[in-house]
Structures are given as structure tokens and as C-alpha cells.
Amino acid sequence: MWNDPIIEELHKFRDEHAARFNYDIDAIVTDLQNSERSSNRPVVSFAPKMYHDLPGQDAGSPFLSSET
Numbered sequence: 713m714w715n716d717p718i719i720e721e722l723h724k725f726r727d728e729h730a731a732r733f734n735y736d737i738d739a740i741v742t743d744l745q746n747s748e749r750s751s752n753r754p755v756v757s758f759a760p761k762m763y764h765d766l767p768g769q770d771a772g773s774p775f776l777s778s779e780t
Contacts, residue, residue: 729743
């Protein structure tokens with residue numbers, strides 16, 4: 713299998729970062745959110761996509777209804 717050095721570096725960084733938090737996903741997410749807030753960079757948030765004419769979808773909802 714071909715190895716991409718950039719991907720290997722990303723995997724190494726991700727593993728080192730996760731290890732700092734004992735692989736606790738909640739702690740990892742909190743740290744990433746704090747980094748995002750302190751970066752002073754604009755954050756883009758997109759509205760949920762609307763899918764029309766899906767069977768079982770409530771009108772105006774991007775999700776299928778729980779009744780189906």
C-alpha cells in the first residue's frame with residue numbers, strides 16, 4: 713500500500729492530540745472548541761439541508777419523522 717507522508721503526519725498529530733486527553737472524546741472536542749474560539753478566525757455554520765419529497769418527512773423538517 714502506498715503511504716502519503718502528509719496523511720501519516722496528520723494521523724500522528726491526531727493520535728498525539730487524542731493521547732493528551734487519554735482518548736476521551738468529550739475532552740478532545742472541548743479542547744478543539746476552545747482552540748476554535750481562541751483562534752479569532754471566522755467560523756462558518758451552514759443551515760441544515762432541506763430534502764424535499766422524501767417519504768416520511770414532516771413538512772419543513774430536514775429530518776425524517778420518528779413515526780416512520
